[in-house]
Amino acid sequence: MRTLDNGKPPRLHDIARALFIVNRNAKTAIHAKELYSLKHKTVQKLLEENKAKKIGLHFSKNPKNAQQHSNLLIQVDNYYFHVPPRKKDFSEVPHLGEGDASYRNPKTSMPLYEAKRLLEQYTGYRFQAKSKPTYPKRQAPVFTKLGEPYPWHHPKR
Template identity: 35%
Template sequence: MLQYKRWSEVPGYLMNKSQLERLGLQPKHADAPDGIINYYSDGYYKREHLYDVERCVPIENFQISIEHIEMNTENLAEALYIINKFAKRKRDTKKDHYLQGNYALVKSLKNKEHELYQLKSQVLAKLLSEGRAEILGIHKQIINTKEKREVINHLLLIQVGEHTFHRPAKAKDIKKYPFLGEIDIISAEKESTSLTFLEAVKLLEKYLASNQLHKGN
């Protein structure tokens, strides 16, 4: 069983029960954790079980409301930030499970990662069409594959509120926008946010379904 001494060491796919609950999930087998963290906090040593989020199940009758969340640019930007980091967490988790030989989970993770990036792409396209997002330029990303090949990606850098995002650039984009330099693989580490993952997804889906004209913010 995987064991950790600091939260910074815990991979994104392992969560305690409180973290899972915020995602509307619970361990399928609570007495069979996938990891343990022993850490020191507030003058005490603490021990918590950790569970692989991909092996967890939905909480029955779990409901979430976003009626109190305004559909303004800042909230949409934060929601995009959350699902973007969650997709990158799927990317990293996929690699870990591949190395462990969990190929069925790898396929599931790949599908979920794709769904989140599709949602991100659709929201960015709509925000750009409404003038609520701005294209800043082009980044080049060089990835060395396990086959020792170089894969070169050209990415549009798009600003929404206080956050920036990337999406694949087309040939015409590369000619049109300024080159901003090279970047490495973007980390899946996430800063603290006011929205949960489920709230973020629901807000973005509501935004895509809405045909309201944006006025101001």
Template identity: 45%
Template structure:
């Protein structure tokens, strides 16, 4: 695969990963994969930093800027570093009418391509199961002391003997 085709395929993969990261319940790996791929593409000359944009929905209502990165017909944003503020022009607000082309690569293939490219691998530990709430010390014993007409939290049940 020659360089333009490879960079286009990488850009499509980053686009797919970024699109899925926006709605994924645990998106840390996807965003890390996007960042690693874009940074490597920049160092290899397959993508370039164009300037800074104001972030659309900044955290804590404080103005923030992001680096605009172009790779072929695709545009991406990454958080800006101090060096980016010194070396890149500020382009102002984002033009919300500009859209990336539709990608034709699935998430699984995109993750595989970017993982092979960056060397970043997803841990297979999976999500941790929810933990059961722990009783406070002495909570269960107090309920026993108060009698059967109360729940473990110490409250009377809704339906039970009237006494």
């Protein structure tokens, strides 16, 4: 198991809080794809380690192209998250119908950078750093007297 900067393994409650913060910010983020990737990697690892539990399937609140589909409800500590289901989930977990208000998350606050760092350390997943475009180095302007050639210009002899 990975450890945090302080050498201790992350507590499940802290992972759940960080997951909640990343999920909440992903809903409005410009780079939501990266945050959702981090969320899915974390949920997948938690399920593999039996630290998360599949509760059931809910109908999506926002169906794409007006076609109803379902989301898998996952419980991590006392937090709940929806993730896209796999084919086998339809036969393994019950369908709970419409979303239920009883599956509410507690109020949580944590800086996004801290939540991302904790989940990155837990999963080993790193964001792909966006490289800034490189431009050729600018040269200082060269001034010559009127009628004289530029220093790099060599007229044919």
